[in-house]
Amino acid sequence: MIFELQDLVVNYGVIRALKGISLQIDEGEIVTLIGANGAGKSTTLRTISGLIKPKSGKIVFDGADITHQNAAKRVAAGISQAPEGRRVFAELTVTENLEMGAFLRKNKAEVRADMEEVFGRFPILAERRKQPAGTLSGGEQQMLAIGRALMAKPRMMLLDEPSLGLAPIVVKEIFAIIREINAAGTTIFLVEQNARMALKIANRGYVLETGTITLTGTGDELAAADEVQRSYLGH
Amino acid sequence: MERFLQQIVNGVSLGSIYALIALGYTMVYGIIKLINFAHGDVLMIGAFVSFAVTTFTRLGFIPALLISMVTCMCLGVIIERVAYKPLRNSSRIAVLITAIGVSLLLEYTLMYFVGAQTRSFRQGVLPATIYNIGGVRISVQQIIIILLSLVLMMLLQFIVRKTKQGKAMRAVSFDKEAAQLMGINVDRTISFTFLLGSALAGAAGVMVGIYYNSIDPLMGMMPGLKAFVAAVFGGIGNIPGAMVGGLSIGVIETLVAGYGASLYRDAAVFAILILVLILKPSGLMGKGGGSKV
Ligand SMILES: Nc1ncnc2c1ncn2[C@@H]1O[C@H](COP(=O)(O)OP(=O)(O)O)[C@@H](O)[C@H]1O
Ligand SMILES: [Mg+2]
Numbered sequence: 001m002i003f004e005l006q007d008l009v010v011n012y013g014v015i016r017a018l019k020g021i022s023l024q025i026d027e028g029e030i031v032t033l034i035g036a037n038g039a040g041k042s043t044t045l046r047t048i049s050g051l052i053k054p055k056s057g058k059i060v061f062d063g064a065d066i067t068h069q070n071a072a073k074r075v076a077a078g079i080s081q082a083p084e085g086r087r088v089f090a091e092l093t094v095t096e097n098l099e100m101g102a103f104l105r106k107n108k109a110e111v112r113a114d115m116e117e118v119f120g121r122f123p124i125l126a127e128r129r130k131q132p133a134g135t136l137s138g139g140e141q142q143m144l145a146i147g148r149a150l151m152a153k154p155r156m157m158l159l160d161e162p163s164l165g166l167a168p169i170v171v172k173e174i175f176a177i178i179r180e181i182n183a184a185g186t187t188i189f190l191v192e193q194n195a196r197m198a199l200k201i202a203n204r205g206y207v208l209e210t211g212t213i214t215l216t217g218t219g220d221e222l223a224a225a226d227e228v229q230r231s232y233l234g235h
Numbered sequence: 236m237e238r239f240l241q242q243i244v245n246g247v248s249l250g251s252i253y254a255l256i257a258l259g260y261t262m263v264y265g266i267i268k269l270i271n272f273a274h275g276d277v278l279m280i281g282a283f284v285s286f287a288v289t290t291f292t293r294l295g296f297i298p299a300l301l302i303s304m305v306t307c308m309c310l311g312v313i314i315e316r317v318a319y320k321p322l323r324n325s326s327r328i329a330v331l332i333t334a335i336g337v338s339l340l341l342e343y344t345l346m347y348f349v350g351a352q353t354r355s356f357r358q359g360v361l362p363a364t365i366y367n368i369g370g371v372r373i374s375v376q377q378i379i380i381i382l383l384s385l386v387l388m389m390l391l392q393f394i395v396r397k398t399k400q401g402k403a404m405r406a407v408s409f410d411k412e413a414a415q416l417m418g419i420n421v422d423r424t425i426s427f428t429f430l431l432g433s434a435l436a437g438a439a440g441v442m443v444g445i446y447y448n449s450i451d452p453l454m455g456m457m458p459g460l461k462a463f464v465a466a467v468f469g470g471i472g473n474i475p476g477a478m479v480g481g482l483s484i485g486v487i488e489t490l491v492a493g494y495g496a497s498l499y500r501d502a503a504v505f506a507i508l509i510l511v512l513i514l515k516p517s518g519l520m521g522k523g524g525g526s527k528v
Contacts, residue, residue, distance in 0.1 A: 072415070075417065075418035091405060100406050103417045103418050
């Protein structure tokens with residue numbers, strides 16, 4: 001097990017967004033967290049990255065309690081995130097965005113090599129390397145957000161709704177890339193509303209409903225479960 | 236024509252100073268959305284430091300300038316740490332009022348120690364030579380002001396565009412949370428922004444002191460306000476905008492003064508502010524919408 005949430009509770013003021021969730025992720029897995037809009041998926045990822053402090057509960061990564069570490073320490077420890085809505089730095093060029101992804105890394109030669117690898121994985125980004133990220137299409141920005149998260153050399157990558165607002169063909173491409181990244185050794189924690197696609201590539205999944213995990217199982221088990229079919233797969 | 240060119244020369248040297256000050260306003264606004272009202276007073280401290288250095292030691296202009304810049308860097312960073320950082324999650328108006336408080340504190344603390352009277356730099360800190368080029372008079376001081384501003388602005392552009400810290404600064408200005416996800420330390424980046432802006436204010440303070448040959452504890456107010464107008468004119472938060480805005484305001488001000496409306500030179504600058512706020516609140520080089528200041 002590389003990662004674990006233990007009874008995590010998160011509040012926004014008086015609103016309780018996460019009501020004590022627990023989950024585990026093994027090294028090398030793709031695990032997905034699916035749920036409707038407002039269920040608390042982004043809150044979960046933002047808490048894991050250290051943008052929000054939990055009210056109670058524990059976050060464990062690689063055997064260490066990281067609940068009280070700052071965001072930078074978590075990136076250094078090997079957790080990076082491609083956040084919801086991509087959040088690329090629109091005024092920075094594609095290359096500069098990738099450099100920011102490697103902000104904490106000191107070995108320039110390695111960073112340069114990894115950037116070439118990202119460009120190899122996303123040839124369209126290589127073509128646009130000098131362009132401000134704001135001029136990219138939605139799909140290209142998603143690729144940049146993923147590339148930027150890769151530049152941290154993460155052991156576990158958090159992806160928040162990478163399919164959001166993208167055409168089906170682009171979504172397919174993105175999910176194929178997520179698989180490749182996983183095959184190359186990075187553990188993936190994938191948050192999606194697009195349950196169909198997510199469950200197709202995930203080893204295991206959790207279903208989140210208004211701050212509570214209601215169901216868990218392998219990707220196939222969940223895809224076959226009645227509740228999931230009714231609520232998330234539109235059967 | 237000569238008269239016009241003369242005003243342009245005067246305007247560009249004054250405008251370069253405004254540009255240096257405006258850069259501090261605009262960078263700080265860009266990163267924490269604060270109009271740092273104490274910025275003009277950091278400038279004033281810079282002027283007093285170089286005054287003290289050139290008066291009480293034998294050091295020349297350049298060392299005095301550097302000492303002023305370093306002092307202001309430290310001052311700017313301390314002000315941010317002590318006065319603004321604790322208010323990071325407070326309303327913008329609370330921080331704004333704090334900034335006004337810091338401004339008054341600096342002005343009147345200094346006044347307590349040195350009095351309100353004006354002082355002049357000693358003769359010979361800079362040569363008083365004036366060149367006459369086809370009827371247009373330009374002093375060594377003006378040349379130094381323009382060249383030095385140019386060098387400092389190019390240096391700033393280099394830092395902001397090419398260095399890792401500079402890129403981090405732009406990233407934090409654009410999206411603090413996304414920047415945190417990169418492992419960028421937001422507080423340190425904000426400190427760095429104050430450091431850069433205050434160093435420029437320190438240099439500008441020395442130049443204001445030389446330009447008017449007079450310094451006093453309230454000297455930062457007017458240039459501060461005008462540079463703020465310049466920053467808004469260029470598009471607050473926009474670095475090239477601050478440079479263009481500073482030069483424009485300087486030239487407009489000297490043109491108004493040079494054509495007999497000397498009494499209205501300050502009024503003209505603030506009329507511009509009002510016009511910009513009405514016609515294009517995002518400023519000359521700002522990007523659409525923009526938030527109200
Ligand atoms: N910054 C915030 N302040 C207050 N409430 C928030 C904030 N962000 C999210 N929420 C609330 O928390 C709940 C979970 O939100 P979120 O984690 O964004 O859900 P999801 O990503 O699953 O759509 C929602 O009810 C949402 O309205
Ligand atoms: Mg979400």
